[in-house]
Amino acid sequence: MVKICCIGAGYVGGPTMAVIALKCPAIEVVVVDIAKPRIDAWNSEQLPIYEPGLDEVVKECRGRNLFFSTDVEKHVAEADIIFVSVNTPTKTRGLGAGKAADLTYWESAARMIADVSKSDKIVVEKSTVPVKTAEAIEKILTHNSKGINYQILSNPEFLAEGTAIEDLFKPDRVLIGGRETPEGKKAVQALKEVYAHWVPEDRIITTNLWSAELSKLAANAFLAQRISSVNAISALCEATGANVSEVAYAVGKDTRIGPKFLNASVGFGGSCFQKDILNLVYICECNGLPEVANYWKQVIKINDYQKSRFVNRVVASMFNTVSGKKIAVLGFAFKKDTGDTRETPAIDVCHGLLGDKAQISIYDPQVTEDQIQRDLSMAKFDWDHPRHLQPTSPTAFKQVSVVWDAYEATKGAHGLCILTEWDEFKTLDYQRIFDNMQKPAFVFDGRNVVDPEKLREIGFIVYSIGKPLDAWLKDMPAVA
Numbered sequence: 001m002v003k004i005c006c007i008g009a010g011y012v013g014g015p016t017m018a019v020i021a022l023k024c025p026a027i028e029v030v031v032v033d034i035a036k037p038r039i040d041a042w043n044s045e046q047l048p049i050y051e052p053g054l055d056e057v058v059k060e061c062r063g064r065n066l067f068f069s070t071d072v073e074k075h076v077a078e079a080d081i082i083f084v085s086v087n088t089p090t091k092t093r094g095l096g097a098g099k100a101a102d103l104t105y106w107e108s109a110a111r112m113i114a115d116v117s118k119s120d121k122i123v124v125e126k127s128t129v130p131v132k133t134a135e136a137i138e139k140i141l142t143h144n145s146k147g148i149n150y151q152i153l154s155n156p157e158f159l160a161e162g163t164a165i166e167d168l169f170k171p172d173r174v175l176i177g178g179r180e181t182p183e184g185k186k187a188v189q190a191l192k193e194v195y196a197h198w199v200p201e202d203r204i205i206t207t208n209l210w211s212a213e214l215s216k217l218a219a220n221a222f223l224a225q226r227i228s229s230v231n232a233i234s235a236l237c238e239a240t241g242a243n244v245s246e247v248a249y250a251v252g253k254d255t256r257i258g259p260k261f262l263n264a265s266v267g268f269g270g271s272c273f274q275k276d277i278l279n280l281v282y283i284c285e286c287n288g289l290p291e292v293a294n295y296w297k298q299v300i301k302i303n304d305y306q307k308s309r310f311v312n313r314v315v316a317s318m319f320n321t322v323s324g325k326k327i328a329v330l331g332f333a334f335k336k337d338t339g340d341t342r343e344t345p346a347i348d349v350c351h352g353l354l355g356d357k358a359q360i361s362i363y364d365p366q367v368t369e370d371q372i373q374r375d376l377s378m379a380k381f382d383w384d385h386p387r388h389l390q391p392t393s394p395t396a397f398k399q400v401s402v403v404w405d406a407y408e409a410t411k412g413a414h415g416l417c418i419l420t421e422w423d424e425f426k427t428l429d430y431q432r433i434f435d436n437m438q439k440p441a442f443v444f445d446g447r448n449v450v451d452p453e454k455l456r457e458i459g460f461i462v463y464s465i466g467k468p469l470d471a472w473l474k475d476m477p478a479v480a
């Protein structure tokens, strides 16, 4: 029986391995992690992450050929194929701080593999890493090899949160990069056979190591660039009276461009886009390509601009101050159908509003109060370290309350900001909300989920990203 071990039981390691176990009953899959609470949760009824369809998959295979354990060394030693899916945060100190990937966790995983292995291993990079990481990993492993043969493969993960199970069941492609030696090709073939249990052959792409590593960074940069492009156009729409949804639809109808990923928003969030673009920027700089670095940096600058533009719009609309005013925030997760808040635009928007002394009342169907308080008090990039290494006791923001109902959040509020596109926000009783808010009552829709005309009929003053402005807002000062 082939044995797989995955180091890192996070958003990628957990769902990816659960699907491999489901589709390959003859393979034993063990997911290991240094974080005991996380492993305990994987072994419980309440999984550590919320992802549609995940519970069913885990329930079907857990205890059969899928196991979660903290006994990292034992399972690494026994495995034929080791996936490494640990954190690769942005460095906060030293060389490359604020841009380069911090490979501390990866390196310690590689050293541990070298220490405990007694048989040949295929080591698979599942984490997103800088180009040429495989070379460094190879050096760590072979310098301590004791005659063991290691083959390093790059097999980046392209799943998106909220649709992880769907994406894993039907991936657009599986990418495997390896050495172009006979041993390298054999290892690529071995991993290909795992995926071939359910992924059609023409969707399994094989490349050299560096192409695979770079493709992951490039794919995320391209996706984020589309969002920044449409967000940049949204600012121009507001200035001119064009409607960004109509523009995006017309642009996306061109088959060369395509309709996906053209939704204007308060900005993109999530654990990957910003981190991976910063990483790409750093690699470009290190390779003497400042023009290329600056090109990609602009994607992040526009994203930051979009978030601050939103905050400025809120404050400017409400007589240039939100001091002491209650502002309801609906949605805190970085997108719908996930409880993940990593790099969510809601953090920056809340910081902006708190900076202007607002009282914020937050409702999100999947995010806990503890998480929100941690997010608001954590320093940049601290969130991307294993949980036990993150700051423990957040200073609670007294100006922030977290409630479990949209109606409670909006009661007595002057304004309401929609920051995540949860479906339930489309069907709220906005008349009831209006009746219970201060007047004039403002809605700032950062996700274009409400129908602005219907809300205006109720009596709200409505701002929707990239949509023709309410007469009220037209006379307000520029928001840049």
Ligand SMILES: NC(=O)c1ccc[n+]([C@@H]2O[C@H](COP(=O)([O-])OP(=O)(O)OC[C@H]3O[C@@H](n4cnc5c(N)ncnc54)[C@H](O)[C@@H]3O)[C@@H](O)[C@H]2O)c1
Binding pocket: 007, 008, 009, 010, 011, 012, 013, 032, 033, 034, 035, 038, 072, 085, 086, 087, 088, 105, 106, 108, 109, 126, 127, 128, 129, 157, 158, 159, 160, 161, 271, 272, 384, 385, 386, 387
């Ligand atoms: N989240 C996504 O949607 C996504 C998608 C594709 C790729 N990625 C990439 O995958 C990687 C992991 O992301 P994630 O979201 O799963 O992170 P995560 O923080 O959810 O999980 C990482 C896990 O690794 C564990 N860990 C760290 N060092 C360890 C060690 N030495 N031994 C054992 N366990 C260790 C941590 O405790 C943590 O539970 C990152 O490189 C990320 O960029 C993420």
Ligand SMILES: O=c1ccn([C@@H]2O[C@H](COP(=O)(O)OP(=O)(O)O[C@H]3O[C@H](CO)[C@@H](O)[C@H](O)[C@H]3O)[C@@H](O)[C@H]2O)c(=O)[nH]1
Binding pocket: 128, 157, 158, 159, 160, 161, 162, 220, 223, 227, 260, 261, 262, 263, 264, 265, 266, 267, 268, 269, 270, 271, 272, 273, 334, 335, 336
């Ligand atoms: O038209 C759009 C599409 C997305 N977003 C926002 O962009 C962010 C990222 O969304 P999405 O890409 O759907 O989720 P992620 O889970 O971050 O997935 C991205 O990052 C992963 C980690 O690398 C990759 O594996 C995925 O392929 C890639 O889509 C979220 O804040 C979305 O709200 C928009 O604002 N407008």
